Amino acid sequence: MRTLGIIVLSLITLSTGGADAQDETRIWCFLIGKVSQNACPFTGYFKDDPLFILNLEPVPADLPDSDKRKIDRQYFPRNREGLLKYDFIVFSDARVQHFTPRQLSDLDYAFREAGVTSFSSFGPAWIHAFQPTTLYDIVPISEYDFYFHRPWRIKFRPEREPVFQPFVELGMEKVWGEAYGEAKPRQGTTVWADMEPNGWPWLISWRPGGRSAGIAWVCADEFNTVWWGLAPGSRGKNPYAIDFTTNLVLYSMGRPLISDILTRREARWLLATFQSQKSLVLSMMEWAENFGANIFPLSEELTTLEGEVEGAIETYLEQDYQQTISTMESLEPRLIEMSARAVELKDQALFWVYISEWLVVSSSLIISGVVVWSLMIRRRAYREVGATRLRLMY
Structure with a gap:
């Protein structure tokens, strides 16, 4: 965390x-x-x-x-x-x-x-x-x-x-x-x-x-x-x-x-979409890190990508909207690939969670089964009751 x-x-x-x-x-x-x-x-x-x-x-x-x-x-x-x-x-x-x-x-x-x-x-x-x-x-x-x-x-x-x-x-x-x-x-x-x-x-x-x-x-x-x-x-x-x-x-x-309202709207939409996808990637990275996954390689790539987005924002501020659109469209496949890797990290972390849960449940089931079989079927804990013969006192 x-x-x-x-x-x-x-x-x-x-x-x-x-x-x-x-x-x-x-x-x-x-x-x-x-x-x-x-x-x-x-x-x-x-x-x-x-x-x-x-x-x-x-x-x-x-x-x-x-x-x-x-x-x-x-x-x-x-x-x-x-x-x-x-x-x-x-x-x-x-x-x-x-x-x-x-x-x-x-x-x-x-x-x-x-x-x-x-x-x-x-x-x-x-x-x-x-x-x-x-x-x-x-x-x-x-x-x-x-x-x-x-x-x-x-x-x-x-x-x-x-x-x-x-x-x-x-x-x-x-x-x-x-x-x-x-x-x-x-x-x-x-x-x-x-x-x-x-x-x-x-x-x-x-x-x-x-x-x-x-x-x-x-x-x-x-x-x-x-x-x-x-x-x-x-x-x-x-x-x-x-x-x-x-x-x-x-x-x-x-x-x-x-300078161009319609092109500006498209550039702004691409920038906003990147921020939404980045938030999703960060959420999945947080989930994976909580279960011990190594997120450093992915985080370094995300930081590099964010630096390139800053360049796109600079061209947006200069009203060079076509350059902003071109940059963001070129970054989109990389962000999609990073999203897939973040999902994979999450799935790997969850896999070991599921394995651990399965082992705990299975162990509990086996132990319970052995105890029930020993007590109820083999009756190891049971001892036959001995009978004493009554003797007359006269």
Whole structure:
């Protein structure tokens, strides 16, 4: 077990070791509020795409402020420098009215002076956390009224920069949602998309005042579970939402947009498939090691393979998706062969387990049989009872 732990640690180091050295390539994201994958789509998106490095701060709505501050001490950056390592901060209906003046000041500095991008989706947090705090001055809306349960779909404004136009061709405007809010944009903001049939703004942005302000975004649907594909019955209805989000982040940071959405999806799927298969191989190796199997040769090969996958991730980050696909397809047969060897190791370990169990059961059966035969059939332990003759006393 200790051996496998060392192997897993080395694989994790390989898969994340380049993160610190690639701060300018990868995007650091911090999600606050409702951060579970069934409430915030960005949680799943940022975990699935190697472009992003994700940290979370769950803030349950029903906790008292004293308990929320305990969560802050565990998850929120301890100083301004720690906060400024993030490129993209998401408020998912975050009830952060308990934030201290220092935390609010650090956030204000990040959004106004350090170019950090923010994205907000509101429910009751608008009234409880944003309107009463300085965060109200950061967001591009002045009012938010929630929550209407009627069907809607989005309509991108064609006069805007072509950040989201590829998704019109991919059918995103045909995806329906079932609940939304009414957001009132401030003067000087940019509306990127509206909801139909009511015509209300759906996606709004601006740069709050400051020397180097980042873009602040607001989406007026509280991460509707139907449109974003969070509800069990709607999964897969909006398959390009992850790429929509990626383009939004790339545009906010001034980076090149996705060059080929469909090819990127294929490359991302191959990378995710490798991670799933690797987890399966590690599970079988752990099982085999627990029964004394030698997993070192297999672990060395897996470490080498992981290093080659890191090269594929680098080309993915450079948007050379064809090279990523080519690399991952060339590695697939080797991973399949390693999976087969891991299964063989497991089977060999189980073979000796079965042999041991068979010997124990057989020995017990033989011993029990000998004892029963000796006692009940040969009756070795039995002695005939002798009879004494009675004598008369007279």
